[in-house]
Amino acid sequence: xxxxxxxxxxxxxxxxxxxxxEGGFFVCKNCxxxxxxxxxxxxxxxxDFYSDSQIEYERKIRVSDSKATQDPETRxxxxxxxxxxxxxxxxxxxxxxxxxxxxxxxxxxxxLNIDKSKYLEIKDKYLRYNKYHRQTYENMVIIFLAIIWMxxxxxxxxxxxxxxxxxxxxxxxxxxxMLNNAMSKVKRTDKRLKGYKNAENLEQEIKNKIKILFQKDxxxxxxxxxxxxxxxELDYIELKMDMQLLAVKILSVIPYNKIQNLNYKAFTAGxxxxxxxxxxxxxxxxxxxxxxxSRFSSTTIRKKYHVLVDILGDPQxxxx
Numbered sequence: 001x002x003x004x005x006x007x008x009x010x011x012x013x014x015x016x017x018x019x020x021x022e023g024g025f026f027v028c029k030n031c032x033x034x035x036x037x038x039x040x041x042x043x044x045x046x047x048d049f050y051s052d053s054q055i056e057y058e059r060k061i062r063v064s065d066s067k068a069t070q071d072p073e074t075r076x077x078x079x080x081x082x083x084x085x086x087x088x089x090x091x092x093x094x095x096x097x098x099x100x101x102x103x104x105x106x107x108x109x110x111x112l113n114i115d116k117s118k119y120l121e122i123k124d125k126y127l128r129y130n131k132y133h134r135q136t137y138e139n140m141v142i143i144f145l146a147i148i149w150m151x152x153x154x155x156x157x158x159x160x161x162x163x164x165x166x167x168x169x170x171x172x173x174x175x176x177x178m179l180n181n182a183m184s185k186v187k188r189t190d191k192r193l194k195g196y197k198n199a200e201n202l203e204q205e206i207k208n209k210i211k212i213l214f215q216k217d218x219x220x221x222x223x224x225x226x227x228x229x230x231x232x233e234l235d236y237i238e239l240k241m242d243m244q245l246l247a248v249k250i251l252s253v254i255p256y257n258k259i260q261n262l263n264y265k266a267f268t269a270g271x272x273x274x275x276x277x278x279x280x281x282x283x284x285x286x287x288x289x290x291x292x293x294s295r296f297s298s299t300t301i302r303k304k305y306h307v308l309v310d311i312l313g314d315p316q317x318x319x320x
Contacts (some may be wrong), residue, residue, distance in 0.1 A: 104170055112163075124189070142172075157208070157296050250274075266300050268305075270308060272294075274308040
């Protein structure tokens with residue numbers, strides 16, 4: 001009889017395995033007891049929405065991310081990606097991040113000559129391209145750097161290798177081939193949207209740039225550098241005016257195909273030296289003086305000088 005009572009009590013005792021959560025408490029659906037009565041519930045495990053392999057995969061991702069962020073190079077790359085995410089929101093970009101990049105490049109010590117007019121042209125080209133070709137952030141950085149180089153390459157003494165190196169130092173993945181391909185894309189877009197200028201207008205535009213650069217670089221050679229060759233400063237001023245007039249005449253006879261693919265600032269340095277060699281006193285404008293004022297090497301100046309010799313002949317025998 002005792003054993004039957006024990007078995008009956010055992011059979012009716014609730015195991016609290018059928019639980020549900022109500023009002024912040026676990027309630028046993030079989031007996032109605034709740035957790036606040038200090039009943040030792042045997043909680044059922046939470047539903048398993050992910051397989052063991054999925055959970056293990058996510059764990060490995062978290063571990064690898066944690067390790068990666070502890071690596072200085074990886075952390076630096078993460079920060080670069082955060083910066084890139086601020087770029088290129090739409091065609092009406094505020095141009096804030098791009099302006100920062102220009103400032104950093106200018107301050108990197110490679111001598112980029114980006115004045116206000118060039119800055120506005122760079123901004124206009126970039127926004128126009130971005131409007132019609134919204135690409136990934138990385139691609140648009142390359143396009144932006146290509147636009148900068150297109151605007152300054154004709155008048156700068158910075159080598160393309162130095163420009164690429166500075167861009168890499170700022171965290172942008174780029175090489176010469178990528179830069180050239182990007183420039184081709186920008187040119188195709190300009191051609192489709194604006195159309196190319198005819199050859200006559202291009203020739204005049206290039207020669208006008210050379211005239212302006214010639215005057216600027218010539219004026220950078222101060223009287224104090226050459227005063228031993230003159231009795232008074234007025235004589236030097238008159239000589240520079242005569243040289244500018246001669247430069248205009250020389251440019252008028254140089255064919256367009258001889259200058260269309262040249263670095264115009266380097267060509268201008270060579271032109272100053274060439275015209276200096278047409279003077280009676282050829283020691284006034286030496287390669288050394290032009291090198292110091294133009295920041296081009298004597299080798300580069302000499303190369304451009306020989307280009308002019310091939311076109312115009314010996315400067316001592318030159319006449320128009």
